[in-house]
Amino acid sequence: MAKITYIEFDGTRHEVDVASGLNVMEGAVKNLIPGIDADCGGACACATCHVYVDPDWQEKTGTPGEMELSMLDFAEDVQKTSRLSCQIEVDDTLDGLIIRLPETQG
Amino acid sequence: MASGDQAQGEAQETYIVIGAGHAAGQAAVTLRSKGFKGRLILIGEESYAPYQRPALSKAFLSGDLALDRLYFKPPDYYAKNDIELLLDTTVTQLDRNRKTVTLDDGRVISYDKALLTTGSRIRAIPLPGVDLPGVLYLRTIDDVEGIRAYCTKGAKIVIVGGGYIGLEVAASTKKLGLDVTVLEAESRVMARAVGREVSDFFESLHAEEGVTIKTGQAVSALEGVGKLERVVCADGSVWQADIAVIGVGIVPNQELAREAGLAVDNGIVVDTSCRTQDPDIFAAGDCTNHPNGVYGRRLRLESVHNALEQAKTAAAAMCGILTEYNQVPWFWSDQYDVKLQIAGLSQGYDQIVLRGDPSARKFAAFYLKEGVLIATDAINAVPEYMVSRKLIAAHARIAPERLADMSIPMKSMAE
Numbered sequence: 192m193a194k195i196t197y198i199e200f201d202g203t204r205h206e207v208d209v210a211s212g213l214n215v216m217e218g219a220v221k222n223l224i225p226g227i228d229a230d231c232g233g234a235c236a237c238a239t240c241h242v243y244v245d246p247d248w249q250e251k252t253g254t255p256g257e258m259e260l261s262m263l264d265f266a267e268d269v270q271k272t273s274r275l276s277c278q279i280e281v282d283d284t285l286d287g288l289i290i291r292l293p294e295t296q297g
Numbered sequence: 298m299a300s301g302d303q304a305q306g307e308a309q310e311t312y313i314v315i316g317a318g319h320a321a322g323q324a325a326v327t328l329r330s331k332g333f334k335g336r337l338i339l340i341g342e343e344s345y346a347p348y349q350r351p352a353l354s355k356a357f358l359s360g361d362l363a364l365d366r367l368y369f370k371p372p373d374y375y376a377k378n379d380i381e382l383l384l385d386t387t388v389t390q391l392d393r394n395r396k397t398v399t400l401d402d403g404r405v406i407s408y409d410k411a412l413l414t415t416g417s418r419i420r421a422i423p424l425p426g427v428d429l430p431g432v433l434y435l436r437t438i439d440d441v442e443g444i445r446a447y448c449t450k451g452a453k454i455v456i457v458g459g460g461y462i463g464l465e466v467a468a469s470t471k472k473l474g475l476d477v478t479v480l481e482a483e484s485r486v487m488a489r490a491v492g493r494e495v496s497d498f499f500e501s502l503h504a505e506e507g508v509t510i511k512t513g514q515a516v517s518a519l520e521g522v523g524k525l526e527r528v529v530c531a532d533g534s535v536w537q538a539d540i541a542v543i544g545v546g547i548v549p550n551q552e553l554a555r556e557a558g559l560a561v562d563n564g565i566v567v568d569t570s571c572r573t574q575d576p577d578i579f580a581a582g583d584c585t586n587h588p589n590g591v592y593g594r595r596l597r598l599e600s601v602h603n604a605l606e607q608a609k610t611a612a613a614a615m616c617g618i619l620t621e622y623n624q625v626p627w628f629w630s631d632q633y634d635v636k637l638q639i640a641g642l643s644q645g646y647d648q649i650v651l652r653g654d655p656s657a658r659k660f661a662a663f664y665l666k667e668g669v670l671i672a673t674d675a676i677n678a679v680p681e682y683m684v685s686r687k688l689i690a691a692h693a694r695i696a697p698e699r700l701a702d703m704s705i706p707m708k709s710m711a712e
Contacts, residue, residue, distance in 0.1 A: 258636065261683075
């Protein structure tokens, strides 16, 4: 279990508990946080769950895999902290994680 | 947006969504987010709230994804948003004159507007022995749980049909340790969807992973005493089997619409805003036949993307906001370590161009028609897929030698 804060583009904050084993995309969808479409349901096939990981959390969330990196290359407004949230698995070490959402999903 | 008066009027209205799959779930979300405050009812034949079907033959069958992760929205979403879910319930009649639906328990519910998201069902094949225990189809959660009951290590599975579902079931059950054989009646797998080069790749892939694929094998009977024991082909060949999974396509659930006098033609006929000819009835998802401006023809699509986008379009139209759904279709399939991403529809292509190396499990096949890119199959090749979606929408003409040239980055193809 980890407490994750999702911050919408307009600044709205959502602090929710996400069970270990789920991914960061599912944490948002299950808690009805707007801004993540996740059309493919987490198969790393659509690039509509793009988020920014707070820089302090980048190390703990790991580095994107090859497939994810190539998908991100085509998302909009990509930054150094960009990730596909379906590819970040939640565990206890992510307690306190801060995720920012982009203005639109590509 | 609706004016105050309209919103008040709508607050007493009833919208019924017939079907409770992916499109229904999205339509409910969009209706509420667009401000519909009236009574909203989703009616589904299955026992489950809207869930994601694509994972069924992939991560759910292989055991990598638990049931609770399949749901489209959390279970309490519907109650929280005042959405009534009538599950295990079939609509037996849609009466457009009375504006009512009749349920299988005899109840009659009046609607102001109705949305048909009836989806599709498996194409059944009338083979001898098809009713034997051990002969199964795959379309629903219950179907997969039925299949999984047979998935003990070393069990022999024969898959009838080498399309997406058949090959995904092959990959998933191989992972579970089964002895897997795929029988395809055509001369190659996925013949309806992809070119020969891509079929060849998938046949080699499955062979490398230890799955037996036999093409040109028309199944003629399923045999056994009290349960399935073997699958028999027209050429006399016999395959021992503990379980057979039949995956030979799906058909649209259009009967309710047809009996209500709505136009059906390989799907319920709708316009680009998902309206039927009845101003109070809309349709979205697998069950529709809709115009597509990218290809300049009508389509019936079996895909999540289509279900989601049509659901959003239909729900908006029900709220009086007319938008047009006109997009490049896309699909994906997961088999072993291969992610196949498909942009567009290749039907009618006259040239196929390969880029990359199939033996490295990383390449793309571009389908051209009179020089225009109409579809791309990308195997572990995301840039090829993502750029193609844009190029296909733009009816781009790109020289085949450029497409094939790996020294030219995909991103610069659009320039």
